[in-house]
């Protein structure tokens with residue numbers, strides 16, 4: 150839990166004025182992995198791990214950022230905002246500032262303190278939460294407003310063009326538009342979305358493999374390129390296929406001979422994942438938790454075998470979870486190659502379940518896994 154008064158004092162002592170506060174959550178993706186940039190469906194929820202920022206205007210026009218987590222300050226004169234990120238923590242807030250400017254929104258000089266409890270590199274979208282919280286703060290300073298989906302698009306652009314990570318829209322979208330006790334089914338082509346109530350008795354037990362991933366490097370980019378390659382082949386065969394969203398498994402089978410095996414498998418994951426994602430949302434709407442859990446487990450198998458974006462540690466955690474009778478469903482969540490597994494269990498089972506997973510994981514890997522017990526929470530807001 151954030152000590153709000155302590156954070157206000159910290160900002161006041163450093164910058165001499167009482168800040169206005171904004172918060173944006175991290176997220177867990179329930180199902181629909183790597184489908185966002187294929188214009189398909191995702192089904193994430195905002196969680197009660199958050200980034201909070203406090204902001205005050207400055208008379209000298211400078212931009213001064215303070216990260217309470219890193220205990221570091223970054224200072225930029227307005228005319229000296231780097232054109233691209235420099236590979237540091239401040240790239241995320243500065244990227245949002247740069248994109249607001251690009252959109253013609255003038256932001257006066259400001260001091261901003263940042264704190265948060267979204268674990269970094271754990272597949273829970275710490276970056277999106279920093280971006281979205283920053284966007285709210287800077288819009289407030291400039292006296293402008295944007296809708297949640299507009300904020301999400303701006304923050305995605307900051308991450309794509311400024312930070313240099315070719316991510317889709319999911320994380321920023323649910324951080325901006327999520328709702329308490331709801332998951333969000335997003336059509337990543339139209340950006341239409343539907344908030345689906347989650348049963349109150351169920352919680353998310355997120356277990357951190359402690360294997361770090363970073364989107365700006367390697368594997369995520371490679372997967373995107375493979376997906377683009379497959380899409381091009383399918384488009385050549387059937388021009389109406391503009392993104393994998395438009396393709397069926399039958400289309401893919403017909404095109405199989407024209408693409409390398411790895412590309413075929415990546416496409417098979419995404420096409421089948423789109424079907425699983427809408428089916429999972431329907432199962433939840435119908436109150437069918439058993440079917441929902443079954444689809445989550447099927448999604449993990451596809452992510453592991455076809456998309457090859459799991460890692461041995463995550464597979465161990467999912468296997469251990471599935472040995473437990475109280476587990477409704479389990480899978481690796483987020484961009485892949487590390488991070489957290491999502492486990493759905495009833496609230497009264499959560500503690501015993503978490504302890505058993507931690508023990509089993511330690512016995513097999515020698516790694517102490519962190520566990521975050523979360524609920525679906527509100528999207529970005531002022532405090």
Ligand code: GLA
Nearest residue numbers: 182183316317318319483484
């Ligand atoms: C990361 C990206 C998202 C999405 C997921 C995979 O979280 O930021 O846009 O592509 O990976 O589903």
